[in-house]
């Protein structure tokens with residue numbers, strides 16, 4: 309495979325589309341039913357540097373328009389993963405997934421999981437418990453949908469455990485490929501010491517998106533992130549030979565997304581490996597960051613190759 313074909317607007321022949329502008333403009337150009345997987349985290353309307361806080365009603369009306377368009381462009385066996393946390397008003401939290409759930413329900417989408425993404429770093433609350441999880445809300449358009457469990461299995465807790473009686477006595481009782489990762493995911497969020505950190509205050513860890521991409525799409529499928537930020541979804545998608553598309557309204561973040569893709573094409577982008585256990589203060593994990601190789605960056609190893617690099621990151 310040659311170098312990625314990267315375009316700045318919808319092009320069915322591209323490998324990667326980086327749209328620097330409003331996601332509704334990009335969505336409007338995408339033909340119905342052409343996207344296999346949508347993974348995104350929208351602004352939460354909480355006054356982060358990349359958003360202008362509006363009334364909750366206006367925010368929800370805007371989100372509904374985007375969700376309507378996402379459902380339109382989604383293929384019949386496709387999935388949407390809407391990753392959100394809480395809207396906070398005067399110290400009161402309102403879970404955004406509860407508020408946007410009806411927008412998916414109106415289109416008769418089916419919710420398959422409400423994944424709890426648990427992480428360790430964030431603001432320290434003084435009048436409530438500090439928030440340390442957000443949710444990934446997975447919807448499908450139909451009952452027939454892509455779900456590949458084997459590529460995302462995680463190590464069994466007791467890999468040598470065997471049946472001790474019955475017809476299978478002595479055989480391994482767990483799947484030797486590993487177990488289902490469940491709907492509670494312990495994945496470090498991207499804060500100061502993370503190997504993927506950019507200037508973006510709320511970027512996805514690439515490994516979180518990798519798990520979604522590997523399980524919910526197939527090679528050469530289209531993966532879309534309408535709020536791509538610094539392009540983490542796109543990186544995870546192209547690492548695994550999917551086509552990827554994203555929109556980002558901030559030209560600065562859009563440029564960083566482009567720079568990250570270029571680094572990956574040169575084999576110089578470092579990401580935290582999916583296989584690395586969460587930081588254990590009592591000892592290292594022995595798994596260093598891995599370098600991302602995209603088509604054209606290294607003919608022998610097209611996508612991902614383990615390499616020794618800097619140690620000591622979460």
Ligand SMILES: C[S@@+](CC[C@H](N)C(=O)[O-])C[C@H]1O[C@@H](n2cnc3c(N)ncnc32)[C@H](O)[C@@H]1O
Pocket residue numbers: 329330331332348349350351358359508510511512513534535536537538539540541555556557558561
């Ligand atoms: C929560 S962040 C997403 C970060 C992203 N997951 C990443 O890994 O970098 C939401 C992003 O949406 C962008 N955004 C806000 N309004 C937008 C719009 N109308 N169209 C496209 N992007 C928008 C913001 O600039 C911000 O970068």
